[in-house]
Amino acid sequence: MFHIYCPYCAEYREEEEFHPKGQAHIARPADPTATSDDTWGEYLFFRDNPRGVHHELWVHAVGCRKFFNITRDTRSYAILETYRMGDQPSVTAESMILAERDAECGVTSTATMQGVPS
Amino acid sequence: MSSTQSFRLASESGVGSQIDCDKPLSFIFNGKSYPGYAGDTLASALLANGVDVVNRSFKYSRPRGIVAAGAEEPNAIVQLGSSEAAQVPNVRATQQTLFDGLTARSTNGWPDAQRDMMGLIGKLGGPFMPVGFYYKTFKAPASMWLTYEKYIRKAAGLGRAPTESDPDIYDHMNRHCEVLVIGAGPAGLMAALAAASSGVRVILCDEQPVFGGSLLDSAETIDGMAAFDWALDAVERLAALENVTLLPRTTANGYFDHNFVTLHERRTEHLGDTAPTLDGRRQPRSRLHRIRARHVVLASGAHERPLVYAGNDVPGNLVAGALSTYIRRYAVRPGKRLVLSTTNDYAYRTALDWQNAGGEVVAVADARANPDGELVERAKAAGIRIISGSAVVEATSDRKGHRVNGARVAAIDIEGFRVSGEVELLNCDTVATSGGYSPVVHLAAHTGVRPVWRDDILGFVPGQTIAAFEGFGVVGAAAGVYAAAGVFESAVTQVKRALASDGIDAEEVQIPIVETFREGAAVAMYQVPHDKPTMRAPKQFVDLQNDVTAAAIELATKEGFESIEHVKRYTAMGFGTDQGKLGNINGMAITARCLGQTIPQTGTTVFRPNYTPVNFGAIVGRHCRELFDPERYTAMHQWHVEHGAKFEDVGQWKRPWYYPQKRRERADGKLESMHEAVVRECRAVREKVGVLDASTLGKIDIQGPDAREFLGRIYTNGWEKLAVGKARYGLMCKDDGMVMDDGVTTCLADNHFLMTTTTGGAAAILEWLELWHQTEWPELEVYFTSVTDHWATMTLTGPEARNLLSELTDIDLDRDSFKFMEWREGIVAGVPARVYRISFTGELSFEVNVQANYAMQVWEALFDHGEKYGLTPYGTETMHVLRAEKGFIIVGQDTDGSMTPEDLGMHWCVGYNKPYSWIGKRALTRSDTRREDRKQLVGLKPLEANVVLEEGAQIVLDPKQAIPMRMVGHVTSSYYSPTLEHGFALAVVKGGHKRLGEKVYLPMPDGVTHVAEVVGSIFYDPKGQRQNI
């Protein structure tokens, strides 16, 4: 039921058009043969399950077919930003803590919905 | 007719705004016919006829009557429908508009409401059915639970689904608006007026047939008009505006992220139990509106909270406001002598309504020591006896418990939770109570917002909105604002704020002028103390639908349940179809009292969609029967249909399964069985020639300078040397080394390939290719396009395949110039074709691919020429047998996501020395994939020729071991081979590759144990000579 902003189509689309594909930013080790069984096992099977900020890989499956990233708050389901493959998130667990601290100090932030200039 | 409606007020009384006395109707309840009027609800009509007992209770089977007048009704839950197909369970009689011929039954009570089986258990009673009764009694033996459950559910009622299919149709609609207003009481009407004046799109919905909410029951004046007339006028003004959509009989049932709200509009449920036609056309029974709103204004009002006291479930106990509703809207005063018990001023309106309607108000028991509000004064002036500092501690009833016959009123000490004075028994037939109001926060709770408790209004209101629900506001009673002036004010303020956030200046809206009156403060009381302790007092019900008592909650807390979520689950409080709309807050308050806490310390309450039960038809909409899922047909589908094919669903595809023929040897002309057809089709392929419609195989066109490199990374085997004109079988793994798909890929040009995938895997494989390209290897220049539907594929296979095809093509089919695993472009039956010499049957095969729109002509041409060669169409079943005889796997049947290429004995298809560490390679050297006892693909040959092992049957090495036996594998594919004249199977067996020649055992549920020999997985033509003739 979410509205998700596809960074390639550059518009909000219904959640039904998208598939979630799990945790984002999991790079395949560059030289698998030089990678230990443990490290390879980590890469294959182990995923984060954070309470709070989570970076996820999604695909605009019945839209542009592009994969992209979503930063989501697993507590509120709020989508904090969406960004293209290869880009880095601007919202992270660390930045959220800083932002909350700033908010307490009365600093106003100019957060935007899902990374779209508003 | 009206003569029998003994509780209906005379039309001169001036009440009954909703009913039309000139339109009498008749309806049937529990087999008996009653009269009513157009505009009645089933509940008001039952009360008018003096029907006290409308149901039996869930657990104790006690007689129950109507308690409320709206969605919160816990007791009057009925099964609707005059025919089997029209059955609808769990309809609230309070929300069902009466129509002529309406037929309803009590939901609870088996075998019927009067001779009630569970009543026995219920009457054996309290001590035998303590809280957690079901958990404690029926938990052992666990295997019996299913049996108990069946009877408990049947006996407990909760309605039943129809056994015939629903004749009605249901619609879904998508809508968008700037402002969605939920609830059309004073707050909702005002919010809609304010929003509409700015010209934005407004949708206003209300679950009732008539807009107005509490204004319909109100004696107040607004702008000098009667409240009721003001509501009518407001609706008229809204209806005249083009930017406003009014949806009566429409319940907002779910509130989801980003202001997506589902509204369930009952279009015809007030007209009949199946939708009548309109201008000869079928009307949808209901519409599910899927609304995406910029702003949502929740004006859902509040539910009056009943008090909890002994005997409060006997028919004749109602919440106070419901009586006003029945009197004012339906001209029904369901009794003669009323005792009212209240904690607040508002309930006095009911006392006045009752008296004005000619009833006797025996007394008002007011829990407050010095009630002094204006309404109290009016009641005093009307000569009503007010007993302050007191409450109804118990409603007494006749012997059968069918109706209240008295109220025990006593002075009470709320703080000390005790009866502090003498008990006075008042003769009455109706007890009404009001413990204050609970804002209807359900939809707000759907957003994940926890309601917060407010001591000043003694209720939960929606908490702070969260990010995904930007644009959400609550107004009026839902926000804890009850007085009319404040309600209007809150609605206008909220709408202005919402529109301002979009840069829209709302027009100045005149806030209506309402009479204000002095209100005395309410007092907090939920459970009324009894002269006996709770555990020994007569039952004091908290959740009437689930039969949860105050004593049960007290017991739960004594047994150590402290979290409200645990108490709810243990007692089942709030788990009925009403989601505890009346009882939850009282239950929480009692829990708090027992634990010595405040209500906010005890917790809050969570509600989930749907707000009221929604029937499946409304959810399903038109997505049923042929529209349930898209059906995909190949270009030759009509031919298959005309030739009697039986079809198999493969994903969304309809594939010919087999083509049963009329049996020639039999005079009766019966069709072949599947077995007979498959035997015939298999023989035709092995001896002459057959043709399969293989169009459904996934086809992905891959182009780009790096296409070849990409294939090398995604497939387990090598592609760098595959020349133009050649094809190769490829195996695809996930990066964990497990086989995920296979298929033949051909080289069309140096930078152009055509990949085929399994029929079911086509979409997933395309996404898989895109995933790797986009996320790991964006530097590769390669493009993927699905061309599955563009090409039709016909597999000609069998010793005569070449002879037949040569009659139709200009392609040189010579075995040495057009070799196995090659493809040629040419003309087949007059159209351009790609022909592949590949084989999935082991026989000489040509796969003819033509543009799909030419395919039927080519297919028919094959048959025009094929008769003399014995050309036989075959389906997927024969295809499966033939490929299994050759040991060719089907991914997803012989594999299950835990098989490596090596487990399948397909080392030949693994490029161990490819330069790039292809997907899956690294995992093949992990310790787990190197285990020698992994399940490996083998063939199984049953010792008895005619045995066909069951697919999925478990394999053991020692049939004499004790149960549970050690299972070492299972059968993945199993058929009878007409060629071998023997049953045979593919199976996975632990360490199977080293067990060739061993015997294994397959114990079956019927006690028979089959014996089979482990053999190689290729049963037929192991050297592969037949495809090379």
Ligand SMILES: [Zn+2]
């Ligand atoms: Zn897109």
